[in-house]
Amino acid sequence: xxxxxxxxxxxxxxxxxxxxxxCAYSNSxxxxxxxxxxxxxxxxxxxxxxxxxxxxxxxxxxxxLLNKTVKHLSLQIAATQPGDSAVYFCxxxxxxxxxxxxxGTGTRLQVTL
Amino acid sequence: xxxxxxxPRHKITKRGQNVTFRCDPISEHNRLYWYRQTxxxxxxxxxxxxxxxxxxxxxxxxxxxSAERPKGSFSTLEIQRTEQGDxxxxxxxxxxxxxxxxxxxxxxxxRLTVV
Numbered sequence: 031x032x033x034x035x036x037x038x039x040x041x042x043x044x045x046x047x048x049x050x051x052x053c054a055y056s057n058s059x060x061x062x063x064x065x066x067x068x069x070x071x072x073x074x075x076x077x078x079x080x081x082x083x084x085x086x087x088x089x090x091x092x093x094x095l096l097n098k099t100v101k102h103l104s105l106q107i108a109a110t111q112p113g114d115s116a117v118y119f120c121x122x123x124x125x126x127x128x129x130x131x132x133x134g135t136g137t138r139l140q141v142t143l
Numbered sequence: 144x145x146x147x148x149x150x151p152r153h154k155i156t157k158r159g160q161n162v163t164f165r166c167d168p169i170s171e172h173n174r175l176y177w178y179r180q181t182x183x184x185x186x187x188x189x190x191x192x193x194x195x196x197x198x199x200x201x202x203x204x205x206x207x208x209s210a211e212r213p214k215g216s217f218s219t220l221e222i223q224r225t226e227q228g229d230x231x232x233x234x235x236x237x238x239x240x241x242x243x244x245x246x247x248x249x250x251x252x253x254r255l256t257v258v
Contacts, residue, residue, distance in 0.1 A: 038183060064246065073147075073234055073249035074186065119185045128174065128240065130199065131247060133185030 038117060040138040049107040051137045053120035058101060060122035064131065065094060065105045067116045074119060077105070082125075107139075115141045145169060147250035149235050155256045156225055163221045164253045168237030175218050176247060177210055178234040179203065186234055186249075192218060193240060225257045 043049045055063070061082040066074035080087045080094045080103075087094050093106040103120050117138050121131040148167040156162050168175045173194050178186035189208070190200045194215040204210075207225075212218040222229055232254050236247040 066249075071251075071254075073149075073236075073251045076246050076248060079246060121185070128191065128193065128198065130176070130188050130191060131186075132188070136185050 038136045038138045040140060042140045042142060043110050044142050045110060045112060047110055049105075049110045049114070049139060051105045051107075051118050051139065053103040053105075053134050053137075055101050055103060055120065055122045055134065057122060057124050057132070058098075059125050060132075061125040062123040063094070063096060063103055064121045064123075065092075065103075066119045066121060066133075067114075068119060068136075069116045077118075110139075110141050112141045112143065115139055147235055147237050147248055149233075149250035149253050151253060152251060153254045153256075155258060158227060158257055159224055161221065161223045162225060162255065163219050164233055164235075164255075166218045166220070166235030166237075166250060168217070168235070169239075169248060170216075172237035172239050172248075173215070174238045174240045174245075174247075175212055176236040176238075177218070177220050178236065178249075180232040180234055180252070181230075189220075222255075225255075227257045230255055230257045 064079045065077040068074045078089045078092050078094050091108045095104045117136045119136045120134045150165045176191040177189040180186040189204050190210050192212040207223045210220045232252040234252045236249045238245040238247045
């Protein structure tokens with residue numbers, strides 16, 4: 031199958047370790063952020079979202095942290111599993127726009143056994 | 144399967160030909176988006192519909208591209224006189240508005256190769 035993200039930054043983690051994927055966003059007027067996971071040959075899959083009035087949100091095995099001061103977003107994955115291997119994108123939505131998302135460049139996560 | 148459905152999954156066409164892709168969104172979703180993704184990049188916004196109205200188009204959407212959503216349900220994206228630079232994954236997403244930050248769910252995409 032095709033490969034998503036041939037020249038993306040890559041994060042390698044061992045199975046069972048925690049992963050932290052970082053994203054710098056560009057628009058200080060963005061009010062909503064989403065992390066997507068994309069496996070090769072597939073469309074982006076929603077992981078977790080956060081609004082700008084929050085600085086942390088937790089899901090199942092995932093946590094998103096938002097630092098609006100430095101326009102930084104991170105995704106933490108606990109106890110990383112081989113099935114977590116994929117390209118991860120952060121996306122932002124500007125306030126006042128109708129859910130149009132602007133995506134970052136993505137990070138490839140490789141989980142080693 | 145109640146997710147976003149796109150057809151075809153793959154399309155190979157000769158330069159200069161016209162192609163049309165179809166997207167069936169999640170049934171109750173009133174917003175539908177088209178994005179384009181090239182290898183190594185994140186998806187780039189092309190256009191979006193609220194119900195049948197096309198409310199925004201990116202400057203990426205040249206006059207060779209046209210999108211419709213005639214009954215506010217499925218949508219089609221047509222590319223006329225295809226060029227090799229049109230080769231990309233075309234992604235459709237849908238969401239339920241209002242809500243400002245409502246989650247956009249993506250389909251599996253249509254991979255276009257122009258030869």
